[in-house]
Amino acid sequence: MTRVAVLHNTLDFQGGADVVCLSVCAALQREYDVSLFTLSETEPGVLAERFDIDLDADALTVRPAFGSERVGRLLSTVAPFVGPQLPFRSVLLRAVFERRADRYDLAVSTANELSVSLPSVQYVHYPQYNRHRLRDDEGATGGLLHRIWSGIAAPTRTELERSTSVLANSEWTAGVVDAVYGIEPAVVHPPVDPIEGGIPWDSRERGVVVVGRLAPDKRLLDAIEIVDGVCARGHDLHLHIVGGAPRAYRDYVERVESAAADRSYVFVERDVPRARIEELLGTHRYGLNCKPEEHFGMSVAEYVAAGMIAFAPDSGGQREILAGRDDRLFDSVPAAVDCIATAVENGDRPALDPDRFSSDRFEDAIRQAVRRRVH
Known part of the structure; x- marks a missing residue:
């Protein structure tokens, strides 16, 4: 069976990026042997239950990085003083993964863009590296550390064009990726199903x-x-x-x-x-x-x-x-x-389509992107 590694820097912030990560794992479990590389205190099964994601946590192989729970707890403890350090977590994650990369056929990053040594699908919520190339951005003046992390872990435009399918979570994010790397990602909106049971x-x-x-x-x-x-x-x-x-x-x-x-x-x-x-x-x-x-x-x-x-x-x-x-x-x-x-x-009433971002649509798009890279 084809072996796929999903790379996600942390599940500890329990937000939309983590929903995407676990939804990707759930979508790929049907066809592939999936392992999750992460640096987290949070258990994938616990978070999947909270977000109502149909993940088989028992079948998911989790490859913790550097004693994941201990390091994740340490980084969370210092975060109020130094910030969440997501790019740094991704640098650590990449280092751990590259030691095992030859055991996998494909990597799927749900932790934004990364330089990896095998074909990949990369889902970008927002570029985490090379943001100093942007003029008007919160990370544009990220300083020396940002440039160091970018030098260690950021992919080049050639890498992205040659061996990577790049996806973005919105048209707006796709435009930022284009500004940073000079490529246009396909847009795959995150999964949000209609919420049943609402009252009139x-x-x-x-x-x-x-x-x-x-x-x-x-x-x-x-x-x-x-x-x-x-x-x-x-x-x-x-x-x-x-x-x-x-x-x-x-x-x-x-x-x-x-x-x-x-x-x-x-x-x-x-x-x-x-x-x-x-x-x-x-x-x-x-x-x-x-x-x-x-x-x-x-x-x-x-x-x-x-x-x-x-x-x-x-x-x-x-x-x-x-x-x-x-x-x-x-x-x-x-x-x-x-x-x-x-x-x-x-007395306004709602007028937008509640079914626009269904999980079926998301999972189909992820599987198609992976199939194109695997085959």
Whole structure:
């Protein structure tokens, strides 16, 4: 049987990239002998259950890197002081994998682009290396360490063109990859199935739900400020903030919980089961994301999939999810208040297709990409 190695720097941040990783493993298990190389505290089976991914965890061979749990815990512990260090984790992961690369027929990276010594499929959420080539980017001035990691682990354009199929999670990300490497990836949106069991619109609570990891880049304090603003306009609205709380972000989570404790209409729930997330999505009217330039926006797609009205910053891949609608996109906290308050006042109802990003579509695209490289 063809042996496929899936490379993923860490599952510990419990976000959209990790959903993609485990969904790729699940999709390929039907045809290939799949091993997962990762540097994580988190068990794949535990996370797959939380995200309702049909993964056979017992059949998945996990190749931990450098005593994965111990090193993952160490990196998570220092993250509040030095940052998540995802490119560094990928450098370590690549070093471990290359020692075993000759045992595999193909590599699939769900940890963005990597230089590997065998044919590969690489799924890019956002380029992790060579971002100094971009003029306007958070990583453009990443300093000496960023350039070192790029020199060690980044693929060249020739490598990507010769032996790699490159996929991107959105048209927006594909444009960034083109700017960095001069190639145009195929776009394969992440898997987000329609969420069944929602109650009728008229029976739903007039509340806002924010789903995703509890982390600074998600700007959860902005979400609280936005709902404050809508309530100040006389609307009886409440807010649920719900998602994974990785140890790397423990200080920030405490700040969010402290802000919620000062308000009777804000609720924070950590590390809840998938059933609870789906309950909230299926019983509330509005979904909110506050992270600008979200590379895709899994939570935004989930709001649509649950029959909610979704709001998000006017940048990144989430524009594609919301079809560029000006009344659902915002560029500041006051603009977000206006968007939501107007939707409430006008009695708006959802109008976007909840089935656009199905997991069947995603899995078929992944299998086709792998088959092209294997055969």
